[in-house]
Amino acid sequence: MQRYFVEKHFWERNTLQIIGEDTHHISRVMRMNEGDELIAIHPDKGPAQCFITEITDGTVHCKVQDWLHEDRELPVHVTIIASLGKGDKLEQVVQKGTELGASTIIPYQADRSVAKWDKKKEPKKIQRLQKIAKEASEQSERSVIPEVYPVYGIEQLLQLGEQYDHCFFAYANEARVSQFGTLGKALKNVQKDGKVLAVFGPEGGFSEREVERLESKGFSSIRLGPRILRMETAPLYFLSSLSYLLEEA
Amino acid sequence: MQRYFVEKHFWERNTLQIIGEDTHHISRVMRMNEGDELIAIHPDKGPAQCFITEITDGTVHCKVQDWLHEDRELPVHVTIIASLGKGDKLEQVVQKGTELGASTIIPYQADRSVAKWDKKKEPKKIQRLQKIAKEASEQSERSVIPEVYPVYGIEQLLQLGEQYDHCFFAYANEARVSQFGTLGKALKNVQKDGKVLAVFGPEGGFSEREVERLESKGFSSIRLGPRILRMETAPLYFLSSLSYLLEEA
Known part of the structure; x- marks a missing residue:
């Protein structure tokens, strides 16, 4: 219906x-x-x-x-911070991230973001993303529409992290090393009603400065399988895994 | 490199x-x-x-x-059967399904597929999908390119299933019921080097006839979380969950 x-x-x-x-x-x-x-x-x-x-x-x-007494919501609050990317990548993250249960989606101006948003056009772009989130919520039969925030910079992002129980960042290099903590290990302390924040880098990955800043504030790097995922696929892997772990395992 | x-x-x-x-x-x-x-x-x-x-x-x-002695391949052989859909949905499944480790991708002419492929144009379309798979394999640093088969009908699909250890189909209605076997339960017997086949319906879902035929041949229906996923998002959830379970849990 x-x-x-x-x-x-x-x-x-x-x-x-x-x-x-x-x-x-x-x-x-x-x-x-x-x-x-x-x-x-x-x-x-x-x-x-x-x-x-x-x-x-x-x-x-x-x-x-x-x-109706439906419960379709992911049992944790997940904020996805997605770097600005080329083309319709952010739209894809908002649409499919909504289907997969994200609570909040925040575009991030990463050091290596090739795409830059014109400040004047930003409100229109956010409005459009918010509309995509509303439509995806209706289609996926959710009872909450995820909120799309205006573009964040690194300082805002780090400050926001203080309000969360678990802060992660996905780093393509993690897929290239054989020594790693599994994603399962990283997620093992995530509890029902917990607050999770995950940051995803742009096409060129995070800069050294960003990795240092994130690590210094206690963000843990996570691996999303051994293959190198595109920037728009990584958040979908993360959300699917969380759903699997908390709703389907 | x-x-x-x-x-x-x-x-x-x-x-x-x-x-x-x-x-x-x-x-x-x-x-x-x-x-x-x-x-x-x-x-x-x-x-x-x-x-x-x-x-x-x-x-x-x-x-x-x-x-180089890398091993980036998913430890199971997964065949994704994706229904023909509108727009670039199949391209998305091939591109992101490749990143997420699929071995084979087969387009399927479902009863309710709105999109129909002109037989004459099919070889060109498959060639294009194969090219997308090759590029996605290079980008995700895989050592194998998934094969894209020509369009299957229901009988071919059911026959193919006989060669697999586990056959699943994703049925949007499973997300709407409260009684269900979890995906974790369905996947619990999947072993390393096993062969897994999963069929995903088109925008309008499977017909009753398709569900009956699939069930009669021992295909199990699976739930992919409680939210209703788009046809192109469902295979990504499935592959991510398999990767999480076998590579990251």
Whole structure:
């Protein structure tokens, strides 16, 4: 059934209103009418099965039939810090990272990021990534939309790490050495409801300065298998492994 | 160091010749010259560190310095059967599936595949996917290029399954039910050097007929976490989890 995230102030007891782009999707794309059912997701209470009571110009009025007690959320809070990359790499990380359960995604201006974002265009780009996250949340049937932050620099990143239980960074070189601690070892103390932060480098990897700074602040380097992964594949490996470990092992 | 796969008949004891597109890459893109080093990969013997002895018109002559004893290959043989999908989804599965260690990738004409391939255009499309697999193998520093087969139908797929130790199919509905066997349970008997086959449905999922046929032939349905994954994300979750389990747990 089609799912829509609806902000808190559009709910009133057991009724709610959907406005904006979603109404277009409901009435034009899905061609739904009064009496048709959909799932509306409350930011705190989660998904509710609803039916449409009225469609007026620009507003879809719904009534809650049933609160659904689904739990599709990864049992840990994971923040993915993804370096700015070429082409649509960041879009891929946001879309597929959302499907795989990330809580927060933060673009990072790495020393070796080939891509640089124009400060003026940044708000539009973040807005676009946020929209991708919303659509991926609906598609993957999550009850939370991951938040996409504005671009971070190294100092902000290191400071943010202080609020987390586990801080990792993925370093392509780890895949090239035979002596390493396994990812399983790194994740073994991750507990339910824990806060995990993982930083992923750009195409050219982290600079020495970045590695030093990250290590000095207690970030642990992790290996994601012995093959060299692209910058947009690495976060997907990490999130899949976390899901496997916590939800499927 | 730059890596190139070189077919068997271009090797002679400790010398080899590189021809075709790779020579353009070596001399024009990388601007390498006599004396420069590269890694050439022999189909059976694996990677060797080499240096260039001569560049003639269209041929790069190399000499082996050292056979490298790397092992970057997933310790199981995994065949990914990916349904035909819209846009570049199959390209994504081939590229990232290669990075994540797949051995074989087979496009599948599923009952609900929206995309249909014109038989006449199929050889070109497979050739293109094979090229993507080669480039991804070089980039991820693998010593084997996964093979991409021509499009399979359900009967071919079921017959192929007979040669495998473990046959799975990923069924979006598994993510929607609370009663399920975990992926960990499904994978617990997978042993080193075992042969694993996994089938992934198209955007609209498998038809009832497909599910019945797969189950009747002993294919087990697997869940890939509780979230609904896109058709191109599901194989990446599966391969990452296998890598985690066998290489990083």
